Amino acid sequence: MVKPPTREAASGLRAVARCDELGAVPYSDSDEHLFRPYLGAGHAAALDRIAAWMTEAGMAARIDAAGNIVGRYEGRHPDAPALLIGSHVDSVRDGGRYDGMLGVILGIETVAWFAERGHRFGFAIEVIGFGDEEGSRFPVSMLTSRAVAGVLGDQDLALADAAGVGLAEALEGFGLDLAGFAGAARQRGDVLAYVEAHIEQGPVLEAEGHALGVVSGIAxxxxxxxxxxxxxxxxxxxxxxxxxxxxxxxxxxxxxxxxxxxxxxxxxxxxxxxxxxxxxxxxxxxxxxxxxxxxxxxxxxxxxxxxxxxxxxxxxxxxxxxxxxxxxxxxxxPATPCDAGLSDLMAEAVREVTGAAPRILVSGAGHDAMVMAHLAPVAMLFLRCRGGISHNPAEAVMDEDVQAALEAMTAFVARLDRASFGAPPKEKEE
Ligand SMILES: [Zn+2]
Known part of the structure; x- marks a missing residue:
């Protein structure tokens, strides 16, 4: 008998509650709306809170050289390659509470779910919260996933924000330095795959009555x-x-x-x-x-x-x-196709949870996954959001959809473990 989800244990309900908590001061740089630009005060406060949740979920938390928060849940063997689960923690001005942050929190809930049950895998799981995806501070986007994927350009380090504050100075406020920024890059062999759960930010899933969708690629x-x-x-x-x-x-x-x-x-x-x-x-x-x-x-x-x-x-x-x-x-x-094998595993996971074939769709929005595809195979899970509205305080998700997403993520992780390190994936157990 499966226990109904609660806010006390790993669950979609708790994920939503945590995103809501992070939607206001001190996790926002504005007390009128949510605005969490890269390397701002709200970003720093959010990282403290997220690090505490990561630690509570059994992870070792650190901030990397680009200001990303990274929590590692070890596999069965030390030095195992990592499955990265992540999204971004920055927001646009007057943004919504779930864009980006929900994917990070769902990663933490996924690890917490396994930690509560004592499961370890052939890979480590690392949850990563990227500092900049939106171009929330500097006039380019996905700066920090590009640092992790090792695909920064020379001009990226010469950026200044609208107030004339350079990246070097902004990093100093975080105890980081420009010279070390590119050191956030990960080695190919250390990263098994990157998986991102994100609200759709569009109307397709809602219009067609799907809680979840699997992304075939990014525009x-x-x-x-x-x-x-x-x-x-x-x-x-x-x-x-x-x-x-x-x-x-x-x-x-x-x-x-x-x-x-x-x-x-x-x-x-x-x-x-x-x-x-x-x-x-x-x-x-x-x-x-x-x-x-x-x-x-x-x-x-x-x-x-x-x-x-x-x-x-x-x-x-x-x-x-x-x-x-x-x-x-x-x-x-460029257009980024998601990895076919991983996407199939995600589609099977979604089918296991919802009982229906998942909607497969292209993402018109850019995501860190498109950058991470330079480093490792990627897959994306989309969640229905109300009215397709995003980058707006009216952004909303349903608790039951987030719970379904969490179950799909845990089913995906289990399937990836079986596919990579064990027996072939099992059919759904009734
Ligand atoms: Zn986003």
Whole structure:
């Protein structure tokens, strides 16, 4: 007889309660909403709390050179390779409580579930909470999983945040140093696989009545920085026909991005999400505008074609309005297929728990898994979220879905152990 889940033992209920606890001060840098940027005060407080939960669950907890929290639950043999279970602990401004954090907490609950039953495996389990996935502080995303996967670029270490604080200075506040940052990289042979549970952040699972889904791959993504330079002038005296208004040009460019994004297949999306206007005062014609462009699609070729169209359309607008346009690629992430064998194990685990064939879907959102795929085979489990809403305080999950996700994760771990170190996976025991 299986005991009903409680908040006292490893369970989905406890996972939800822990995410809720971490959704406010002191685990947020704002007392009005959840905002937990990389290497901020809320991040530091959250790591203390998470480390305590990891320790309680039987793990040895540490903070790595990139500011990631890592808890290790040893396998049957010391120095066994590790199954990494993780996600990110940072949040966007005015974010939700489950994006990222739920995957970290589910990892802890998965270990706690086995520790409570005295199970050890042929591999160690390490739960990892990545410090930056969202680009919550610096103008690139997945900085810390890229450190772990050993795929940082030179320009990554020269970053500064919106307030001009450099990565080196931000790390110092955490007792870390820039020179050691890349030392967070893991060796291939030490990592068996990486598995991430995450809310879907989209409406498909809810619309089709599935609690859980298995991700087949993650969409290709471009992030551009566009700088439009016109001529600033007095808003009262500069005749309309003589203006080179950078903001009016940028507005036209935003609409072009939207039009091109909407003209492709359903998984093609293009977004301008950030804009700065200079000098940004009511009585001056804008002289300079900087904005972001984000383009994604399940297939790299579709994304690339859209990006080319955007480049061309924006150049035409700039030429017609006699402003200059400087477009630079800030991030270029190829489409990432999840590992077929691991995904099959996850699908079997989901079927074992829900009794139904899982929904298989592409992730339009980027995740640390796409970076970790450089280091090890990856799999992802998606949880239904209410209305598909994410990056929003209205983000919500159902307790029973989180419980099902925890059971799927434990079933996955057991199947991976049998597949890697023991007998072939057993059929479901009634
Ligand atoms: Zn996320």
């Amino acid at each position: 290709a993504q471009y992030r551009f920085r566009a700088v439009v330079t016109g001529t600033a002038g007095h808003a009262g005296t500069m005749a309309m026909r003589l203006r080179h208004d950078a903001l009016a040009a940028a507005a036209e460019m935003v609409l072009a991005v939207e039009r091109i994004g909407g003209a492709g297949p359903e998984d093609l999306v293009a977004t301008v999400g950030r804009m700065e206007v200079g000098p940004g005062v009511p009585n001056v014609v804008p002289g300079a505008v900087t904005f972001s462009i984000d383009v994604r699609a399940g297939r790299g070729a579709v994304r690339d074609r859209a990006a080319d169209e955007i480049r061309q359309a924006l150049a035409e607008i700039a030429a017609r309005r006699a402003v200059t346009l400087d477009l630079t690629v800030q991030q270029d992430l």
